[in-house]
Amino acid sequence: MAAGKxxxxxxxxxxxxxxxxxxxxxxxxxxxxxxxxxxxxAGMAWLVNSKLKTGVDFxxxxxxxxxxxxxxxxxxxxxxxxSPVPLVTLEAIxxxxxxxxxxxxxxxxxxxxxxxxxxxxxxxxxxxxxWIRSGKYQVECMGEVYDAEVSLAAPFDxxx
Numbered sequence: 781m782a783a784g785k786x787x788x789x790x791x792x793x794x795x796x797x798x799x800x801x802x803x804x805x806x807x808x809x810x811x812x813x814x815x816x817x818x819x820x821x822a823g824m825a826w827l828v829n830s831k832l833k834t835g836v837d838f839x840x841x842x843x844x845x846x847x848x849x850x851x852x853x854x855x856x857x858x859x860x861x862x863s864p865v866p867l868v869t870l871e872a873i874x875x876x877x878x879x880x881x882x883x884x885x886x887x888x889x890x891x892x893x894x895x896x897x898x899x900x901x902x903x904x905x906x907x908x909x910x911w912i913r914s915g916k917y918q919v920e921c922m923g924e925v926y927d928a929e930v931s932l933a934a935p936f937d938x939x940x
Contacts, residue, residue, distance in 0.1 A: 805934025
């Protein structure tokens with residue numbers, strides 16, 4: 781590290797990767813996307829939309845077409861949380877004072893100066909973008925409840 785010091789090289793590690801990918805909205809397979817989620821629920825429909833418009837068959841095609849027609853019941857969202865304590869995952873997400881989901885990944889957003897939580901919110905019938913955007917969100921951490929700002933886009937540089 782001494783040789784790199786004049787060039788501004790510093791230690792960085794896995795937590796830096798987590799924080800940067802969380803700010804940028806890059807998904808993690810084991811946290812944001814799992815075997816029990818679909819690309820539509822994870823906000824990654826762009827990965828399958830072109831194939832769904834063709835006759836190309838692939839594993840899960842029929843399920844995705846059915847889900848696209850009927851609507852999704854859970855959706856990955858990003859929450860900026862102004863809590864003084866670090867989040868650890870599996871915190872409850874509330875919308876208008878009703879628990880509607882769980883946090884699946886957290887990190888501190890150094891560029892934003894707050895905790896970032898990615899989590900799934902659920903609706904028993906169908907999730908709409910208006911439903912997501914219209915609620916007042918909170919995240920519970922260690923028995924305390926903190927206000928959260930919900931977004932469907934990455935919180936940092938969301939245009940790319």
